[in-house]
Amino acid sequence: MVEIGQVSLVIAALVAAYAALASFLGAGLRMTDLSTSGRYAAYSLPLLLAAPTVSLVNAFVGRDFSVRYVAENSNLAMPNAYTWVAMYAGNAGSLLFLALVLAVTSAIALRGLSRRMPHTTAYASGILMLALTFFMVIILGFANPLERLPITPADGQGINPLLVHFGMFIHPPVQMTGLVMVSVPFSIAMGAMMAGRGGRDEWVDQGRLWGMITWLVLTVGLMLGAWWAYTILGWGGYWAWDPVENSALMPWLAMTAFVHSIMVQKRRGMFRMWNIVLIITAFTLAQMGMFINRGGPVPSVHSFAQSSMGWLFLSFMTFTLLASLAAFWWRAGTLKSREGLDSILSRESVFLTQNVLFLAVALVTLWGTVFPIFSEAAQDETVTVGAPFFNRVNGPLILTLVVLMGVGPLLPWRRASRANVVNALKYPVAAGVAAAAVLMLLGIGRPVAVTAFSVCAMVVTGILSEWVRGTMSRRRSGEPTPLAFGRLLLRNRPRYGGYVVHLAIVMLAVGAIGSSFYSVQRDMVLRPGDTGNLDGYSFRYLGVEKTFFADRVEEVAELVVYSGGSRLGTMRPFRAFYPDFRIASTRGAIRSTPAEDFYIVPSEFDEDGRAVFRVLVNPLVWWMWASGPLLFVGVVFGLWPQRRPAAETLTARALAQAARA
Amino acid sequence: MLVFMAFALALIPALAIAYPFLTRAGRPLLSDEDTTASEVSARWEAAIAGLRTTELEWAVGNLAEEDREWLRERYMTDAALALREMEVGDAEERALMATVEREMKRVRAQAGDGE
Amino acid sequence: MNSGPSPSHDRGRQSGHAAFRWYARAAAALICLAAACASQDDVPPLEQRAQALNRTIMCPVCPGESLDQSQHVLASQMRAVVDEKLAEGRSDESIREFFVERYGPSVLMEPPGRGATALVWIVPPLGAVAAAAGLFLVLRSMRRAGPAAPNRSPANPLSDRERESYFRRIESAMADPGRDERG
Numbered sequence: 001m002v003e004i005g006q007v008s009l010v011i012a013a014l015v016a017a018y019a020a021l022a023s024f025l026g027a028g029l030r031m032t033d034l035s036t037s038g039r040y041a042a043y044s045l046p047l048l049l050a051a052p053t054v055s056l057v058n059a060f061v062g063r064d065f066s067v068r069y070v071a072e073n074s075n076l077a078m079p080n081a082y083t084w085v086a087m088y089a090g091n092a093g094s095l096l097f098l099a100l101v102l103a104v105t106s107a108i109a110l111r112g113l114s115r116r117m118p119h120t121t122a123y124a125s126g127i128l129m130l131a132l133t134f135f136m137v138i139i140l141g142f143a144n145p146l147e148r149l150p151i152t153p154a155d156g157q158g159i160n161p162l163l164v165h166f167g168m169f170i171h172p173p174v175q176m177t178g179l180v181m182v183s184v185p186f187s188i189a190m191g192a193m194m195a196g197r198g199g200r201d202e203w204v205d206q207g208r209l210w211g212m213i214t215w216l217v218l219t220v221g222l223m224l225g226a227w228w229a230y231t232i233l234g235w236g237g238y239w240a241w242d243p244v245e246n247s248a249l250m251p252w253l254a255m256t257a258f259v260h261s262i263m264v265q266k267r268r269g270m271f272r273m274w275n276i277v278l279i280i281t282a283f284t285l286a287q288m289g290m291f292i293n294r295g296g297p298v299p300s301v302h303s304f305a306q307s308s309m310g311w312l313f314l315s316f317m318t319f320t321l322l323a324s325l326a327a328f329w330w331r332a333g334t335l336k337s338r339e340g341l342d343s344i345l346s347r348e349s350v351f352l353t354q355n356v357l358f359l360a361v362a363l364v365t366l367w368g369t370v371f372p373i374f375s376e377a378a379q380d381e382t383v384t385v386g387a388p389f390f391n392r393v394n395g396p397l398i399l400t401l402v403v404l405m406g407v408g409p410l411l412p413w414r415r416a417s418r419a420n421v422v423n424a425l426k427y428p429v430a431a432g433v434a435a436a437a438v439l440m441l442l443g444i445g446r447p448v449a450v451t452a453f454s455v456c457a458m459v460v461t462g463i464l465s466e467w468v469r470g471t472m473s474r475r476r477s478g479e480p481t482p483l484a485f486g487r488l489l490l491r492n493r494p495r496y497g498g499y500v501v502h503l504a505i506v507m508l509a510v511g512a513i514g515s516s517f518y519s520v521q522r523d524m525v526l527r528p529g530d531t532g533n534l535d536g537y538s539f540r541y542l543g544v545e546k547t548f549f550a551d552r553v554e555e556v557a558e559l560v561v562y563s564g565g566s567r568l569g570t571m572r573p574f575r576a577f578y579p580d581f582r583i584a585s586t587r588g589a590i591r592s593t594p595a596e597d598f599y600i601v602p603s604e605f606d607e608d609g610r611a612v613f614r615v616l617v618n619p620l621v622w623w624m625w626a627s628g629p630l631l632f633v634g635v636v637f638g639l640w641p642q643r644r645p646a647a648e649t650l651t652a653r654a655l656a657q658a659a660r661a
Numbered sequence: 662m663l664v665f666m667a668f669a670l671a672l673i674p675a676l677a678i679a680y681p682f683l684t685r686a687g688r689p690l691l692s693d694e695d696t697t698a699s700e701v702s703a704r705w706e707a708a709i710a711g712l713r714t715t716e717l718e719w720a721v722g723n724l725a726e727e728d729r730e731w732l733r734e735r736y737m738t739d740a741a742l743a744l745r746e747m748e749v750g751d752a753e754e755r756a757l758m759a760t761v762e763r764e765m766k767r768v769r770a771q772a773g774d775g776e
Numbered sequence: 777m778n779s780g781p782s783p784s785h786d787r788g789r790q791s792g793h794a795a796f797r798w799y800a801r802a803a804a805a806l807i808c809l810a811a812a813c814a815s816q817d818d819v820p821p822l823e824q825r826a827q828a829l830n831r832t833i834m835c836p837v838c839p840g841e842s843l844d845q846s847q848h849v850l851a852s853q854m855r856a857v858v859d860e861k862l863a864e865g866r867s868d869e870s871i872r873e874f875f876v877e878r879y880g881p882s883v884l885m886e887p888p889g890r891g892a893t894a895l896v897w898i899v900p901p902l903g904a905v906a907a908a909a910g911l912f913l914v915l916r917s918m919r920r921a922g923p924a925a926p927n928r929s930p931a932n933p934l935s936d937r938e939r940e941s942y943f944r945r946i947e948s949a950m951a952d953p954g955r956d957e958r959g
Contacts, residue, residue, distance in 0.1 A: 007667040015674040022678075030691040036681035044674040051670065119693045197693055201703045235845040242840045267707050270918075338704070341918040342735075349915050356911050364900045371887070371896045379892050384834050386842065386885030393900045412724050413711060414732055420725040427796075438803070444813050453810075460802075468798055470721040492717060518813035521827055523855075535818050584847060595812035603847055619812040712950060741934055741942035 002067055005055030005146045012048035012099075013136035015041050020129035027122035027195070035122035039110055042125055045103040045132065053100050056093060056145050060086045066152040069093055069145040075158035077551035082159070085169050089159050091294060091309075092145035094176060099135040101177045106132065109184045113206055117192065120203060124191030131183050134316050142309050158551060161578040161585045167228030175221030175248055178214060182251055182286040185211040185258070189279045194327055198276065198335045204266045207279075209639065211259045216635045218252045223628045234586035234601045236521060236616040238624070239512075241390040246369045247289035250362045254282035257358035264351050267413060269338025271352070273328075276335065278355065280324045285362065287317040292369070343415040350408040354401065361397045365390065391516075399452055402509055405502055406459035410466070427465050432458035449517035456506050456513070463499050489637075497638020504631035507623045514620025515597075521616045527609055535617040537598050538562045539571075544605055552576045555605050557613075561591065561598065568598075573613075575602045597621045701746050708740035826858050829868055832886055833858075836879045 019041035026035025056069070060083040065071040073090045074083060087093040106128040114121040139145070185207050192203035225248070226238035239245060258278040264271045291313035341348055368385040375383050410424040435457035439450050467488070474484035489496040524532045526541040533539075542558040556574040560567065571589035578585070588601035597618040604612040715732045718724040724732070819827075827844060835846035835854065843851050843858070854875070861871045875883045887893045934942065 003663050004666050004670070007663070008670050011667075011671050011674065015678075018678065026691065032691045033681045035691055037678050040677040040680055041674055044677040047673060048670065117693045119691050122691060195693060200693075202693070233845070234847060237845065240840070240842075240845060267710060269704070269707065337918075341915065344915050344919055352915065353911060356907050360904060360907055363903065367899060368896065372882075375887075375893060375896075381893070382880065382882040383887045383893050383896075384882045384885055385887050385896060386834060386840075388832055388886040389896070392886075393897075397904070410723055412718050412728060412732065413714065414735065415728060417725055417728050420723075420728055423725070424723050434803070435806075438807060439810060442807070442810055442814060444810060449813075457806075464798065464802070466721050466723065470717070473720040473722075495714075495717075514813055520819060522819055522823065533818065586847065595809050603852070620809065709946075709950070712946075737943050737946060738934065738939075740946050741939065744942055744946070745934070745938065 001055045001058055002064070002146050002148070005052035006144075008048050008051035008055075009136070009140060009144070009146065012045055012052075012103075013133070013140055015045060015048060016103075016129050016133045016136050019045070020126050020133050023122050023126035023129060027119060027126060030119075032118070035118075035125070038129070039114060039121065039125045042103075042110055042129055043107050046100070046107050049096070049100040049103050052146060053087070053096060056087050056096065057084060059146075060084070063156075065154070065156050066148055067145075068147045068149045071149060071153050071156040073156070073159050075156040075551065077549065078156075078159060079164075082164060082168070085173075086159060087145070088172050088176065089163050089168070090145075092139070092143035092147075094172070095135060095139050095143055096145050097173065098176055098180050099132060099139060101173075102128065102132050102135065102180050102183065105177075105181055105184055106187075109188070109206075109210055113188060113191075116206070117195070117197065117202055119195040120188070120191040120197055122191075123194040124187040127187040127190055128183060131320075138309065138312055142312065158578075158580055161552065161576065161581055161583050162232065164585070165228060165232045165587075167224060167232065171221065171224040171228050174217060174224055178218035178221045179248070179251060179286045179289050181210075181214040181217055182255065182282050185214055185255075186279050186283040189276055190324060190327060193276055193331045193335070196331065196334050198272055198331055199338075201265055201269060201272075204262055207275075208259065208262045208266065211255060211262060211279075212635055212639055215252070215255045215259050216632065218248070218255060219631060220628065222248055222252060223625075227625060230621070231590065232585065232587060234588055234603070234614070236519070236588070236599050236601070236614065236618060238515075238621075241365075241368075241387045243369050244289075244293050246365045246390075247285075247292040250365055251282050251286040251289055253358045253362040253365070254278060254285050257355040258282055260351055261355050264348055268348060270341070270348065272335040272337055273332065274352075274355070276328055278359075280321070280328065281359065281362075283324070284317060284321050285366070287313060287320065288366070291317060345411070345416045345418070345421065347408060347411045347413045350404055350411055354404050354408065357397055357401050357404070361394050361401070364393050364397070368393070395448075399455060402452075402455050402459060402506070405505065406455065406462045409499065409502070410462055425462075428458040428462040431461035444518075446517055449513055452509070452513045456510055459502065459506050463503055467496075467499070491642075493640060493642050494638045497634050497636075497640075500634030500637060501631055504627040504634055507627035507630065511620050511622070511624030511627070514623070515618040518619045519616055521614065523603070524613050524615055526611055526613060532613070532615065534615050536563055537568075537615075537617065539600065539615070541611060541613075544602075544611060551580060552578045555602070557602050557605075557611060559589075559600065561600075563598075571600060573601050575605065592622050592625075594622045594626075595619065701743050701750065705740060705743040705747070708736045708743060711736040712740070822859075822862055825868065826855070826862055829858055829862070829871060830855055832884065833872065833875055834883050834885050836883055842885055 019038045022034050022038030022041065024038075026032070026038055056067075058064075059067045059070045060074055061080075063070070063074070063076060063083070069090060069092050070086075073093065074086045078086065088097045106125070110121055110125050110128070113124060188203055188207045188210060192198055192200075192207075197203060225245070229240070230236070230238040258275065261271050261275050261278055265275055291310055294310060294313060343349075368389050371385050372383055375381055406428055407425065410428070411421065416424075432454040436450050436454035439453055444450065467485070470488045471481060471485045474488055475481055479487065520535045522532075522534055524534075526532055528541055528543040531538055531540045539559045539561045542560065544555050544557045547554045547556070554574055554576045556572050559571050559573075560569075561571055562568060568591060571591065573587060573589035575584055575586045577583075586601050586603065588599050590600075591598040597616070599616040599618055601614050602611055603614055606612075712733065715724065715729055715736065719726075719729045830844035831842050833843045833854070835841050835843050835848055835851040837850050838846045838848045841848075841851070843854050858871060861874065872884060881888060881893075887896050889897050
């Protein structure tokens with residue numbers, strides 16, 4: 001089985017290289033047969049890469065330690081369920097996973113694109129297959145996950161205990177999928193540009209579709225990562241501006257700018273160059289993300305897939321960036337805007353401002369992430385650029401973005417008169433001021449947080465009041481309220497899907513503001529029988545139960561928690577120590593309500609029965625996790641194909657023909 | 662067994678690669694020009710979408726009457742220009758098709774004479 | 777909104793009231809939530825200071841983690857040192873100095889604003905100012921390039937007759953009963 005996988009890897013590498021070559025040659029020489037052959041070769045790759053994937057998973061499940069990668073990333077003590085997903089725990093296996101995902105998404109995207117724009121598709125196929133060829137070269141030449149060991153060990157080395165968590169099933173694959181999928185909208189945009197179609201906007205629909213899907217996957221990946229950190233890393237937080245977190249955030253920021261900006265091209269035929277710049281940036285940052293994750297020159301807690309092949313990723317990144325810029329230079333003449341700006345006070349200019357801000361956040365993050373490397377090289381002084389820097393510099397930028405999120409959708413395309421803007425903003429601004437006043441009255445201080453909350457109130461009011469007004473307007477034409485509301489949303493899906501996503505982002509912001517400004521935290525030493533108090537909660541520590549496993553020692557604490565005199569229940573946070581890795585992994589026990597999370601996590605158990613707990617009350621964190629599903633629904637709702645109304649597509653031709661007849 | 666499997670695996674991409682060459686049914690020159698979406702219809706769609714959005718935004722109260730009039734005028738003009746261009750394009754296309762048809766008739770007639 | 781008895785004016789006022797009712801309800805629920813942010817009195821001031829300080833100092837042996845985050849033995853020892861020194865009445869700055877002397881400047885989560893390292897702080901605001909200026913200039917130049925007249929197709933503008941007939945046809949196409957966006 002493993003050998004078949006090996007053979008299949010080699011075939012896949014050859015086929016990917018052929019596909020890249022045939023697609024590019026076919027596109028450049030306009031040879032349809034050749035480029036079609038390249039595309040068909042691309043279609044066969046998911047199958048060719050499924051074979052090695054299956055054989056690797058099979059080796060894990062069958063505990064075949066003769067395979068080096070299996071021996072290095074699992075052991076007999078690993079629970080069976082985890083053997084199914086252990087393949088992406090290390091470097092080589094995750095590369096194979098990336099290759100498979102790239103092959104599958106490429107095949108789907110190319111299939112959708114080929115009917116509409118064959119010439120563009122040929123270039124897109126060339127770009128995607130070139131990227132895949134790169135992965136295949138690394139896999140075969142530097143990190144082959146199916147390589148055999150000369151001597152089969154009796155047991156494997158096991159997996160990093162921090163990875164043994166339910167989040168492991170989902171966060172890494174989703175995150176990796178998101179990063180690699182950025183290449184799909186990139187290839188569509190670049191393909192259209194190289195085919196000379198940059199000035200026509202046919203690619204925009206497909207580019208937006210794949211841009212949104214990629215954005216969604218990246219968002220879900222980031223949120224799952226935050227959730228994983230919150231539940232397992234045991235410090236009560238979820239985001240630490242760690243280099244690897246940053247490197248996943250940067251492409252997300254650029255993609256967020258792209259999915260907004262692409263709408264301007266669709267609606268107004270503007271920003272054609274800018275969109276290409278954005279997607280090149282996003283693609284480069286996604287590769288930067290892989291580089292920092294795998295060859296990371298910056299210390300990070302995420303060194304799971306560390307390897308010495310950072311230079312390969314860096315070289316490929318440099319190559320694609322230069323090639324993209326060259327192609328951009330070559331085709332810049334075809335990217336003129338169809339129209340100009342009617343007024344500075346318009347949706348278009350808010351979009352551009354938003355784009356610039358997103359890029360600013362991305363670049364600041366990049367700057368802070370790589371600064372230690374420069375500093376060390378230039379002045380031989382190691383410095384750390386950590387969370388306080390990013391909070392201080394990115395905080396105001398992000399707050400401005402949230403303000404724009406409230407203002408932008410209320411501004412019409414093309415032109416808004418001043419009176420109109422004042423009118424559209426009066427309720428939201430009033431709500432923001434009212435929210436600030438109420439918070440002050442409640443005695444909730446901290447100017448920064450109050451400002452941020454008040455901005456959130458403004459955005460929500462802007463969105464909801466438009467929903468109400470839209471519903472009322474339909475109701476006046478005789479529809480009952482629920483139908484009016486439903487039709488309003490269903491008939492304007494992209495718009496209201498966008499609003500739902502914005503609402504989800506506000507929920508996320510509310511959770512982030514609440515938990516970062518108003519979290520209450522204490523480290524407490526308790527003996528069995530002792531009771532601790534924090535922020536209205538009291539908890540009695542009953543004792544600890546120690547269990548020995550083959551690979552770890554688990555100490556499960558038992559606490560009874562009360563709030564305001566009523567018993568909330570028993571909580572069992574635990575700490576597991578893995579002697580082989582000398583790593584302790586803790587799992588907090590969390591009692592979550594929309595208002596606040598009560599979070600308790602043990603940090604030490606002494607021999608004499610004393611236990612050290614970290615106890616936190618994190619307000620509003622629940623909203624962060626709740627925003628995920630809402631966001632998902634919003635994106636899917638916005639992308640769901642709408643019945644194309646006759647008047648918009650067919651009628652133009654029909655009208656023209658009718659006029660002739 | 663391994664060799665057999667390897668052959669089977671290699672056969673899949675080999676067929677996929679060879680297929681377009683084996684079935685050369687005179688595929689047209691590789692080009693996006695003739696696909697359904699052209700620049701004019703993109704402009705038409707954008708104008709119609711703009712009109713719809715204008716009406717929607719006016720209905721929900723984000724747009725003053727004066728702005729609505731202004732926007733309507735722009736979008737209607739955009740749509741009209743696109744429509745006109747499409748008609749002209751269609752007329753040209755029809756003329757071209759007619760020429761081609763005439764030419765083919767002539768060629769056929771000549772071929773018929775030759776037999 | 778415009779003055780005068782336009783339909784949109786009327787519409788705006790009515791929906792404004794409804795929006796307000798909804799908003800009042802939502803606000804009541806939100807106030808309950810906001811109350812969750814209210815109290816911080818349980819934690820002694822010294823401990824609050826310790827926590828804030830721990831967040832600015834890095835655990836030297838655990839890549840990328842602050843003292844507050846890390847569960848490494850060294851981190852908990854260092855936390856104890858922080859507590860001790862705070863109890864002695866030392867200032868935050870002097871405690872940070874103490875750790876910098878031991879472990880070098882990289883022990884601070886936030887890079888110091890001195891010397892060449894100040895660059896890390898200077899570049900972002902400068903970049904932001906440059907970006908804002910660039911944005912303004914770009915928007916202005918796009919505005920200039922923007923069309924002034926509605927009927928712009930200088931080579932061949934719509935004639936009045938064309939205008940009328942096309943507008944009528946577009947309107948009838950828009951009146952497709954299957955779909956009216958504005959309702």
